[in-house]
Amino acid sequence: MITKRIIPCLDVRNGRVVKGTNFQNLNDVSSPVELGEFYSSCGADELVFYDITASAEGRQLFTDILKEVASKIFIPLTVGGGINTVEDFDRVLKCGADKVSVNSGSIKNPDLISQAARLYGNQCVVISCDIKRVDGVFHVFAKGGREDTGMEAISWIKRCVDMGAGEVVVNSIDTDGVKKGFDIDMLKAVCEAVNVPVIASGGAGSAEDFITLFKEIPDIDAGLAASIFHFGEVQISDLKKLLKENNINVRL
């Protein structure tokens, strides 16, 4: 059977990997190519690259880095950040990306999902959703978590999947960067609503948080994290051994 995936996420700005707390106070970490190679060699099942640069120069630099990563790392690559058109899909797919993650771009133009799914297949289109509770209701946030769209998150995700999104990344703003565990309630709600792979993001602080995630939500497909991997607090190879010992099916 298919294994549960462990996915390190690399936020790239101006050619460097960065990680902040609650999406602010970004810190410079390392070279994306070096980190990618390191993760690939220690058992990461997939890599996610988010381009958080705003400038055109930054975007070109990101594209060059992506090509370099894709020529050296032979595991699936997902790319997100600044994806607003099918031309953006084309640009990153040509650099070796396997899947493209859309967030704000699909909120501005939901047709982007169906257009991209028709051109590249559902398996290529990942909807990434930043979600925060507002008065007890899950709201979709846009622009890197800065803007409340007012949309209810579960119905939005269902709509995206109906339009052709083949995978969902759920990033809880409430737990992101806090390192006290994944947002189990939010993730359960998404898993119950859709029948495509769901990736948990936001809140991992220890290896135990991943055990809790996969035990509490057997339907969840993958756990994604950044800082705990980048700063070496959790080694992916150790994490996967621990998951295996806990009878969670992983690739060693």
Added chain:
Amino acid sequence: MIAIIDYGVGNLFSLVSSFKAIGADAVITSDKNTIRKADKIILPGVGAFEDAAKKLRESGLDKTVLEEAAKGKPLMGICLGMQLLFAHSFEYGCHEGLGLIDADILPFEGRLGKELKIPHIGWNALKINQKDCPLFKYINDGDHVYFVHSYFAEKDIAECAASAEYGIDFTACVWKDNIYACQFHPEKSGTVGLNILRGFCEIGEN
């Protein structure tokens, strides 16, 4: 030299990079003479069967591939490229393939439990049943490889060299004389995938 056939389907960047990484000389080509001169042929492919089969025929490269395969040149199909080697695919209708493997490609839809998601995407374990297949020279039974597909070949065909399980058992690798194929993506399957490509590259070498 290995010829990776370019018939306008899919992205070949990772495949070329993989061969580079193992030190093999691989070129992307749609030139018939280059394919004839090559020592080995890779037939890649992603997307829909009907569209890919049509493009392969319209380019005339189907004939070149069949001629070279008939001469005994090692040929490896990858993902949709594997499915194209079969007689038919029942992906949205019934479409004819190259017929090198006398079996059909079927949809997962309707054959799996409701709890299983389609496409089958992710890392899954190989069950090797033809240990002497050159593709497996550097890998082990139970090694994981990366799959992305909604259609499959049944496990009980004579050419099934390795299978995998997703609700049902299906063919993951094909071997028949000089014809080889993988349903998964060796170029996305880490070291295991590179080692499968290495096994293919070494066929016929001493």
